[in-house]
Amino acid sequence: MEGEGEGAALWQGAVLGGIIFWVVSSSYLNVTHKLRSFLQPRVSHYVDSGTPIILQIQSYRFGFLDALFSGLSCVVSVPFYTAFLPLVFWSGHGKLARQMTLLMAFCDYFGNCIKDVVSAPRPASPPVRRVTATKDEEDNALEYGLPSSHTLNTVCLSGYLLHYVLTHSQSQGAHVNYLGFSLVCLMVALIGLGRIYLGMHSVVDVLTGLLIGLGILAFWLRVDEYIDNFVISGQNVTSFWAALSFLLLFAYPTPELPTPSFEFHTAFNGVALGIVTGVQQTYHQFHHTDVPRLFSSEMTIPVFVGRMLLGIPTILLVKFCSKALAKWTIPVVANTLGIPIKSTSYIPTLNASVTGKKLKQGYLQKLLSHHKAFDVDTGIRFLQYAGLAWSVVDLVPTLFTYTSL
Numbered sequence: 001m002e003g004e005g006e007g008a009a010l011w012q013g014a015v016l017g018g019i020i021f022w023v024v025s026s027s028y029l030n031v032t033h034k035l036r037s038f039l040q041p042r043v044s045h046y047v048d049s050g051t052p053i054i055l056q057i058q059s060y061r062f063g064f065l066d067a068l069f070s071g072l073s074c075v076v077s078v079p080f081y082t083a084f085l086p087l088v089f090w091s092g093h094g095k096l097a098r099q100m101t102l103l104m105a106f107c108d109y110f111g112n113c114i115k116d117v118v119s120a121p122r123p124a125s126p127p128v129r130r131v132t133a134t135k136d137e138e139d140n141a142l143e144y145g146l147p148s149s150h151t152l153n154t155v156c157l158s159g160y161l162l163h164y165v166l167t168h169s170q171s172q173g174a175h176v177n178y179l180g181f182s183l184v185c186l187m188v189a190l191i192g193l194g195r196i197y198l199g200m201h202s203v204v205d206v207l208t209g210l211l212i213g214l215g216i217l218a219f220w221l222r223v224d225e226y227i228d229n230f231v232i233s234g235q236n237v238t239s240f241w242a243a244l245s246f247l248l249l250f251a252y253p254t255p256e257l258p259t260p261s262f263e264f265h266t267a268f269n270g271v272a273l274g275i276v277t278g279v280q281q282t283y284h285q286f287h288h289t290d291v292p293r294l295f296s297s298e299m300t301i302p303v304f305v306g307r308m309l310l311g312i313p314t315i316l317l318v319k320f321c322s323k324a325l326a327k328w329t330i331p332v333v334a335n336t337l338g339i340p341i342k343s344t345s346y347i348p349t350l351n352a353s354v355t356g357k358k359l360k361q362g363y364l365q366k367l368l369s370h371h372k373a374f375d376v377d378t379g380i381r382f383l384q385y386a387g388l389a390w391s392v393v394d395l396v397p398t399l400f401t402y403t404s405l
Contacts, residue, residue, distance in 0.1 A: 008234065008235035008236060009235070009236065012236060012240045015240075015244070016240075016243055016244065016247060019244075019247045019248075019251055020247065022251065023247070023250055023251050032117055032253045032254065035117050035118075036117060036118060036119055036256065039117075039118045039120075040118055040119055040120055040256075043118055043120040043145075043146050043204065044120055044121060046202065046203075046204040047120060047121060047122075047123060047145065047146075047202045047204060047205070048124075050123070050202040050203045050204060051123060051124065051127065051128060051202070053196075053202075053203055054123055054128050054196055054199065054202060054203075055127060055128065057193070057196055057197050058128070058129055058197060058199065061129075065197060066131055066133070066198075068194070069131075069190075069193075069194030069195075069197050069198050070131060070133040070134070070137070070194075070198065072190055072191055072194050073137060073150060073191070073194060073195070073198065073200075074134060074136065074137075076150055076153060076154045076157075076191055077136050077140075077150070078104075078108065078136075078149075078153075078264060078267075078268070079136055081100075081104055081153075081157070082267075082271070085097055085100060085101050085104075085392075086311065086312075086315060086392045086396075087308065088100070089287075089392055089393055089397075090304070090307045090308070090311055090392075090396070090397075090400075091293060091294040091299075091304060092291050092292050092293030092294055092296075092299060093293060093294075094279070094286075094287035094288075094291065094393075095164075095228060095287075095289075096161070096164050098228070098231065098275055098276075098279055098287075098393075099160065099164075099224050099227075099228060100157055100160060100161070101271060101272065101275050101389075102227065102231075102272055102275070102276075103156055103157065103160055103216075103220055103224075104153065104156075104157065104268060105268040105269060105271060105272040106216065106220070107149075107152055107153050107156050107157075107213070107216060108149070108153075108264055108265055108268045109248065109252075109265050109268070109269065110212070110216065111147055111149045111152045111153070111209070111212065112143075112149070112252075112261035112262070112264060112265050113252060113253055113265075114146070114147055114212070115143055115144040115145070115146065115147070115149070115255070115259070115261050116144060116252075116253050116254070116255035116256075116259060116261050116262070117253045117255075118144065118146050119144050119255050119256035119257070120144055120145050120146040120205075121144070121145060122141065122144070122145040122199075122200065122201065122202070122205075123145070123199055123200075123201070123202050125199055128199040129199050130198065130199035130200065131198040131199060131200075132198075132200075137198075137200070139260050140200065140260075141200065142259055142260050143259045143260060143261050144255065144259060144261070145201055145202065145205045146204060146205045146208050146209075147205055147206075147208040147209035147212050148192065148195050148200075148201045148205045148206045148208070148209035148210075149209065150191050150194075150195055150200075150209070151188065151191055151192045151195060151201075151205075151206050151209030151210055151213060152209040152210075152212055152213040152216070153213070154187060154188050154191045154213070155188055155209070155210060155213030155214055155216075155217060156213050156216050156217045156220065158184045158187050158188065159184060159213075159217045160217065160220065160221070160224075162180045162181065162183075162184050163221060165180065166180060188210070192206040192209075192210065231276050231279055231280055232279065232280065232283045232287070233283075234280075237276060237277075237280045238276070238277050238280060238281075241272070241273055241276045241277065242273060242277075245269050245270070245272065245273045245382070248265075248269055249266065249269065249378065249382070252265060262378075263381065266378055266381045266382050266385075267381055267382075267385045268385070269382060269385075270381065270382040270383065270384070270385035270386035270388075270389065271385050271386070271388070271389040272389070273382075273386045273389070274385065274386040274387060274388065274389025274390035274391075274392070274393075275389045275390075275392070275393055277386075277390055278389065278390040278391075278392070278393035278394035279393050281394060282393065282394050282397065282398075285397070285401075286393070286394075286397035286398075286400075286401075287393065287397075303405055306403075306405050307396075307400060307405050310396070310399060310400070310403065310405065311392075311396040311399075311400075314391060314395065314396050314399060315388050315391045315392055315396060318387050318388055318390075318391035318395065319384055319385070319387065319388040319391075321387070322383055322384040322385075322386070322387030322388065323346075323380060323383075323384035325383075325387075326379065326380040326383040326384055327346055327347055327380055330376050330379045330380060330383075331347065331376060334374070334376065339374060340374065341374050341375075341376045342374070342375055342376070343375065343376050343377050343380075344375055344377055345377055346376070346377050346380050347376065
C-alpha cells in the first residue's frame with residue numbers, strides 16, 4: 001500500500017507539474033498568439049468560401065425544419081446534459097453518469113480551448129440567416145465557430161452511451177449493434193446539418209467537430225476504466241482533482257475577444273470536481289454496482305418520480321446557497337490576503353469600474369500581464385456548480401435513504 005501511495009503521488013505530481021510547466025512556457029513563448037496567427041486566416045477562408053453551401057441549405061426553409069433543428073440543438077446542449085445527468089445518477093446507473101459527466105467536462109474544455117485559440121468567426125449574418133430560438137442559442141452565438149461544440153459533444157456522448165448500452169445489455173448480436181450505430185450516425189448527421197441550417201456553423205466547423213469528437217471518443221474508450229477506478233478507489237483523489245481543476249482555470253487560453261466559452265468551462269469544471277469528490281466519498285454507500293436500478297423491482301417508476309420530485313428542488317437550493325456562500329466568502333478571503341478583486345455581474349458593489357456587460361476570460365493572462373483586479377465571478381461560478389454536483393451524488397442520495405426512495 002505504501003508503494004502504491006508513493007506511485008500515485010509521483011504520477012499526480014508529474015501531471016500537475018506538467019500543466020504548470022505548460023502554462024508558464026506557453027505564455028512565455030506566446031503559443032496562443034502564434035497558433036492563432038497561423039490557423040485563423042485559413043479557417044476564416046474556409047468559413048467565407050462555405051457561405052454559398054449554407055445559403056443553398058437554407059433555401060429549403062420550412063417552419064418545421066426551424067423547429068426540428070432548434071429542438072435537436074436544445075436536446076444536445078450543455079444545459080440539457082446538466083439537467084439530464086443527475087437523473088442518470090438517481091436511476092442507479094452511476095458508472096454511466098459519472099463517465100458521461102467527466103467526458104462532457106473534457107469535451108467542453110478541449111472544444112472551447114480550440115475555439116478560443118483559433119478565434120475563427122461564425123458564418124456572416126447576413127447573408128446567412130441565423131436562427132437563435134432560445135437564450136442558450138443566443139449565448140452560443142457569442143462564441144467563436146470552430147469546432148462545432150454540438151457536433152463534438154453529440155459524437156462523444158451518444159457514442160459513449162451506445163458503447164455502454166452494448167456492453168451492459170443482455171441483447172447482443174450484429175443486428176443490435178447495427179441498429180445502435182445507425183441511430184447514433186443519424187443523430188450526429190441531423191445535429192451537424194442542423195447547425196449549418198440554423199446558420200450557427202459552417203461546413204468546416206461541423207467537420208472539425210466530427211473529427212475531434214471521434215478522436216476524443218476513441219481516447220476515452222481506452223482510458224475510461226482507469227479513470228473510473230481512480231475516482232472510486234484511487235489515492236489522493238479529492239486533493240488531486242481540486243488542484244487539477246484550479247490549474248485548468250489558469251491553463252485556459254485567452255480568446256482574441258471575450259466570449260462565454262470560459263464561463264461554460266468553469267461551470268463544468270466545477271461540476272466535475274463536485275462529482276468526483278462526492279462519488280469518491282460515498283461510492284460504497286450509493287454508487288456501487290449493486291444499487292437498485294430503474295425498472296427493477298427495487299426501483300419502480302413511482303419511486304423514480306419521487307426521487308426527481310425530491311432531488312431536483314434540493315440541488316437547485318444547494319446551487320443557490322453555494323452561490324450565496326461563495327459571494328460572501330471569496331471577497332472576504334481576497335481582502336484578507338490583499339488581493340484586488342472586481343465582479344462583472346455577481347456582486348454589484350464590486351462593479352464600479354466595469355461598464356456594461358463584460359464576458360469573462362482566462363486568469364492566466366491576467367496574472368502575467370499584472371492586471372489590477374481579479375474577477376471573482378469565476379470563483380463564484382466554479383464553487384456554485386461544484387456544490388450543485390456534490391449534492392447530486394452525496395446529499396440527495398442521503399435524503400433518498402432517509403425517505404426510503
